Amino acid sequence: MMWTMSAAPTLAERRKQELRQGIIDSAFECFAAQGYHATGIADIATRLGIGHGTFYRYFANKRDIVEHVVDEVIAKIIAALSADNAPEVPDTIADYRAQVERIGDALARILTDDPRLPRMVLEAPGIDPQMSAKILGFYDLARRLTERYLAHGVETGYLREGLDVEATSHAIIGMIVATMLSAVQQPEAQHQRRLAAAIQSLMFEGITHEH
Amino acid sequence: MMWTMSAAPTLAERRKQELRQGIIDSAFECFAAQGYHATGIADIATRLGIGHGTFYRYFANKRDIVEHVVDEVIAKIIAALSADNAPEVPDTIADYRAQVERIGDALARILTDDPRLPRMVLEAPGIDPQMSAKILGFYDLARRLTERYLAHGVETGYLREGLDVEATSHAIIGMIVATMLSAVQQPEAQHQRRLAAAIQSLMFEGITHEH
Amino acid sequence: MMWTMSAAPTLAERRKQELRQGIIDSAFECFAAQGYHATGIADIATRLGIGHGTFYRYFANKRDIVEHVVDEVIAKIIAALSADNAPEVPDTIADYRAQVERIGDALARILTDDPRLPRMVLEAPGIDPQMSAKILGFYDLARRLTERYLAHGVETGYLREGLDVEATSHAIIGMIVATMLSAVQQPEAQHQRRLAAAIQSLMFEGITHEH
Amino acid sequence: MMWTMSAAPTLAERRKQELRQGIIDSAFECFAAQGYHATGIADIATRLGIGHGTFYRYFANKRDIVEHVVDEVIAKIIAALSADNAPEVPDTIADYRAQVERIGDALARILTDDPRLPRMVLEAPGIDPQMSAKILGFYDLARRLTERYLAHGVETGYLREGLDVEATSHAIIGMIVATMLSAVQQPEAQHQRRLAAAIQSLMFEGITHEH
DNA sequence: CATGAATGAGCCTTCATTCAT
DNA sequence: TATGAATGAAGGCTCATTCAT
Numbered sequence: 001m002m003w004t005m006s007a008a009p010t011l012a013e014r015r016k017q018e019l020r021q022g023i024i025d026s027a028f029e030c031f032a033a034q035g036y037h038a039t040g041i042a043d044i045a046t047r048l049g050i051g052h053g054t055f056y057r058y059f060a061n062k063r064d065i066v067e068h069v070v071d072e073v074i075a076k077i078i079a080a081l082s083a084d085n086a087p088e089v090p091d092t093i094a095d096y097r098a099q100v101e102r103i104g105d106a107l108a109r110i111l112t113d114d115p116r117l118p119r120m121v122l123e124a125p126g127i128d129p130q131m132s133a134k135i136l137g138f139y140d141l142a143r144r145l146t147e148r149y150l151a152h153g154v155e156t157g158y159l160r161e162g163l164d165v166e167a168t169s170h171a172i173i174g175m176i177v178a179t180m181l182s183a184v185q186q187p188e189a190q191h192q193r194r195l196a197a198a199i200q201s202l203m204f205e206g207i208t209h210e211h
Numbered sequence: 212m213m214w215t216m217s218a219a220p221t222l223a224e225r226r227k228q229e230l231r232q233g234i235i236d237s238a239f240e241c242f243a244a245q246g247y248h249a250t251g252i253a254d255i256a257t258r259l260g261i262g263h264g265t266f267y268r269y270f271a272n273k274r275d276i277v278e279h280v281v282d283e284v285i286a287k288i289i290a291a292l293s294a295d296n297a298p299e300v301p302d303t304i305a306d307y308r309a310q311v312e313r314i315g316d317a318l319a320r321i322l323t324d325d326p327r328l329p330r331m332v333l334e335a336p337g338i339d340p341q342m343s344a345k346i347l348g349f350y351d352l353a354r355r356l357t358e359r360y361l362a363h364g365v366e367t368g369y370l371r372e373g374l375d376v377e378a379t380s381h382a383i384i385g386m387i388v389a390t391m392l393s394a395v396q397q398p399e400a401q402h403q404r405r406l407a408a409a410i411q412s413l414m415f416e417g418i419t420h421e422h
Numbered sequence: 423m424m425w426t427m428s429a430a431p432t433l434a435e436r437r438k439q440e441l442r443q444g445i446i447d448s449a450f451e452c453f454a455a456q457g458y459h460a461t462g463i464a465d466i467a468t469r470l471g472i473g474h475g476t477f478y479r480y481f482a483n484k485r486d487i488v489e490h491v492v493d494e495v496i497a498k499i500i501a502a503l504s505a506d507n508a509p510e511v512p513d514t515i516a517d518y519r520a521q522v523e524r525i526g527d528a529l530a531r532i533l534t535d536d537p538r539l540p541r542m543v544l545e546a547p548g549i550d551p552q553m554s555a556k557i558l559g560f561y562d563l564a565r566r567l568t569e570r571y572l573a574h575g576v577e578t579g580y581l582r583e584g585l586d587v588e589a590t591s592h593a594i595i596g597m598i599v600a601t602m603l604s605a606v607q608q609p610e611a612q613h614q615r616r617l618a619a620a621i622q623s624l625m626f627e628g629i630t631h632e633h
Numbered sequence: 634m635m636w637t638m639s640a641a642p643t644l645a646e647r648r649k650q651e652l653r654q655g656i657i658d659s660a661f662e663c664f665a666a667q668g669y670h671a672t673g674i675a676d677i678a679t680r681l682g683i684g685h686g687t688f689y690r691y692f693a694n695k696r697d698i699v700e701h702v703v704d705e706v707i708a709k710i711i712a713a714l715s716a717d718n719a720p721e722v723p724d725t726i727a728d729y730r731a732q733v734e735r736i737g738d739a740l741a742r743i744l745t746d747d748p749r750l751p752r753m754v755l756e757a758p759g760i761d762p763q764m765s766a767k768i769l770g771f772y773d774l775a776r777r778l779t780e781r782y783l784a785h786g787v788e789t790g791y792l793r794e795g796l797d798v799e800a801t802s803h804a805i806i807g808m809i810v811a812t813m814l815s816a817v818q819q820p821e822a823q824h825q826r827r828l829a830a831a832i833q834s835l836m837f838e839g840i841t842h843e844h
Numbered sequence: 845c846a847t848g849a850a851t852g853a854g855c856c857t858t859c860a861t862t863c864a865t
Numbered sequence: 866t867a868t869g870a871a872t873g874a875a876g877g878c879t880c881a882t883t884c885a886t
Contacts, residue, residue: 035339037248040859051868053862062860126337128246132330139392160416167402167409174389175382181350182381191378198378205371206417223886227849251876262851267878434865438870457761459670462855473872478857541765548759550668561814582838589824589831592815593808600807603772613800620800627793628839673880684847686883695881 020058022048028069032116036066036127066127073120074138080106081142081176089149093158096149097204104196107179108189115187118180143173175199231269233259235283238276243327247277247338277338284331285349291317292353292387300360304369307360308415315407318390319400326398329391354384386410442480444470446494449487454538458488458549488549495542496560502528503564503598511571515580518571519626526618529598533605534614540602565595597621653691655681661702665749669699669760699760706753707771713739714775714809722782726791729782730837737829740812741822748820751813776806808832 026048030039041062045052059065081103090096111118125132147169153159179195186192237259241250252273256263270276292314301307322329336343358380364370390406397403448470452461463484467474481487503525512518533540547554569591575581601617608614659681663672674695678685692698714736723729744751758765780802786792812828819825 036337038339041861042859052860053868053870054866056861057866123337123343126247126334128249132246132334136333136392136396140396164405164409164412167405168413170389170393170406171386171410171413174387174392175385177388177392178381178385181347181385181388185347185351194375194378195381198375199382201375202379202382202413202417204417206413206415223849230849252878253876263877264851264853264879265849268849273877434870441870457765458759460761463857464855474856475858475872475874476870479870484856545759545765548669548756550671554756558814558818562818586827586831586834589827590835592811592828593832593835596809596811596814597804597807599810599814600803603769603807603810604803607769607773616797616800617803620797621804623797624801624804624835624839626839628835628837674882675880685881686847686849687845689882690845 016058019050023050023055023058023065024068024072027065028072028116028120031066031069031123032120035123063128066124066131070120070124070131070134073117073124074134076110076117077107077121077180078138078142080110082145089152091156091158093153093204096153096158097200099149100200100203101196104179104199105193107176108192108196111180111183112187112189112192115183118183121180122184139173139177142176143169146172172199172203175202230261230265234261234266234269234276235279239280239283239327239331242277242280242334243330246334274339277335277342281331281335281342281345284328285345287321287328288318288332288391289349289353291321293356300363302367302369304364304415307364307369308411310360311411311414312407315390315410316404318387319403319407322391322394323398323400323403326394329394332391333395350384350388353387354380357383383410383414386413441472441476445472445477445480445487446490450491450494450538450542453488453491453545454541457545485550488546488553492542492546492553492556495539496556498532498539499529499543499602500560500564502532504567511574513578513580515575515626518575518580519622521571522622522625523618526601526621527615529601530611530614530618533602534609534611537605537609540605543602544606561595561599564598565591568594594621594625597624649691652683652687656683656688656691656698657701657705660698661705661749661753664699664702664756665753668756696761699757699764703753703757703764703767706750707767709743709750710740710754710813711771711775713743715778722785724789724791726786726837729786729791730833732782733833733836734829737812737832738826740809741825741829744813744816745820745822745825748816751816754813755817772806772810775809776802779805805832805836808835 023044027039027044030043030047033039034043041055042052044065045055055065059068090099121135121138125135147165150159150163150165150169150172154161154163154165176199179192179199182195183192234255238250238255241254241258245254252266253263255276256266266276270279301310332346332349336346358376361370361374361376361380361383365372365374365376387410390403390410393406394403445466449461449466452465452469456465463477464474466487467477477487481490512521543557543560547557569587572581572585572587572590572594576583576585576587598621601614601621604617605614656677660672660677663676663680666672667676674688675685677698678688688698692701723732754768754771758768780798783792783796783798783802783805787794787796787798809832812825812832815828816825
């Protein structure tokens, strides 16, 4: 139909989109506050002031909504992890370090901004095996991205030859996970920044005396 | 009959202990396979071939059993993390590196041995807030232990002066978490060993060229 | 449509009230027929032809419904006991005797009408200590009312000076209880009326020859 | 068999009888303290210090024991109601009044002695319809006894001609029930005695001025 | 005979989902 | 389209009863 052409969302359609997003937000808040299993569809609807029957006009079931909520959480974190380093691939050690710093800052910012994000990621694997797989998939996505950067660094020569890029990428992701874990309990910006700095140091200098 | 007084648990008592442990194991298997919430008491009992009423002779409720299961999992991991480094506190960089290696090996061994261990740790925080707190507490316990070692290293002089021991301990624990996460999907011994080696390298040399 | 604002309960609302009352009635019948403990929520629901989940939309739990059932039973009996003697306080022995007669008639009428009422009162104390207390409280309420009337009679002079109004009120309530007890097995109106007459005789003449 | 002849209960047999009685007593205490439904077989056995399996060597099931407990309670009350008036049937108004007094005293004594007796009678009808019938049967037994005495009084001439002996017996039993009801809450001897006196007064003089 | 471990029927209650209004 | 009343599958838990030791 002609009038459906991209640029012209009906008023009704926009409202629909807004309500849909509202449900996702409400669900996020409920899940973050009480956990997935302790949250009822009625809770999500009530918090939003809609009837809980309405929920099912926008999402197929409880599992469906949590899928969307987690996807959104992951998307936000991925955005923080990737947005700032998109422009160009670093070609010197300084560039790379700067990029790691930018990522650390972005992560610190987003985690400090909303500590429920890491909490969600922490608790999501308990929902069911599939959700667990999704979270692990998210970790792996981030890890593969990291691995590519490391590989590029080795190829380009600013990272150590012989570096086990795959294994090291796991370790680096682990440190990012640590950042998220600690954000659950200590979301203060300063703490996050210290953690980011320590990770940087560890990566670029190790913990020993500079040799 | 002449019983040796002290260490003589009745046959019945031994059976009781065995059944109790059997229930814990069965529960562990169910939780690992289907997740806490999808597991019914009946599942645990049936898998063991006992009536589900029997379960309640040994554990107060579903929450009680998962507590025991998780405690056992944590105990195993803590044992791996701490047993080998108990003897003496490292006083040289070589000692410390050796200890880190031993821990890595022990961890690799136990995770390879039973990949459901890390899966359980991964999924436990989704059970409820208290369990979440317990897991975070476990992480924090390990972290504080690491922090003490780092502090000792700095004091003794074999670690860099000015090292942010607290933040760094978070990062190191993150890498241990990474080990566990990867063990869920790649429990092969070789992979675990590579990961342990990479962590060591990262800690003691960083990822850059040795300067 | 021109609704008269105030007393216009929606159709839905009226249905709701009706269903609620239906559940109370159904529960009353079940409890009366099988006793509280032998009655399952499913019985109450099935007898009414509704799903047993529906029950919980109207009452919090099994205890809640029996509370309502008993309250209703008590209310009916209290109404019988008090409605007819409300108008004015009797000031002569004839007035008082007439009032006692009215109460007796009203009680006979209601007990004959539904013999499950006294049965419920009889069995309620076995539900739990709180219910027991409620029933005893109901007896005591009636007793204190009776006591007030006796005291008024003594003050006014148409009852014997020196009458132990408190103890006598207990005795009179006991005779009302007897009426209820016998109604369980002999609900026929005639029997009830004879009993009421005998109680009157006992109160006003004793069992001996008029002296 | 010869040696079974009445007078020679084996030691073992006596022990058995004692344990049996012990179980009844223990059950009575449990039922009185927590109610029938809240009492488990295990409670009864534990209070007595025996294994709960042993219970079933003496009583068929939970229903069986409560039957015995209630029977014993009823027997005690019947004894109080009938023991003292057994010797001879009263033939004058004074004799009868004296007898009523003796009964009242005996009742007061036993209720004051153990207020759990009336409580048991009060709560027993809630156990199940059969128990309810038993209690009603007990009331009726006492009532018929009373009725016989009243009839004798009328025949003999010391009670009013035309007295509705059946209905009046209901009323009198009601007052005895009142005594039991009030004993649940006020077991003090003095209160019981006042109540007995009031009942006597009511029976023999009515509540009005002596005419 | 005493014991208590084992059992499973049975019940209350929750809540995701459906559907008539 | 929004609603919320109705539903019943599902599951945790209790406890009377049995029976091997």
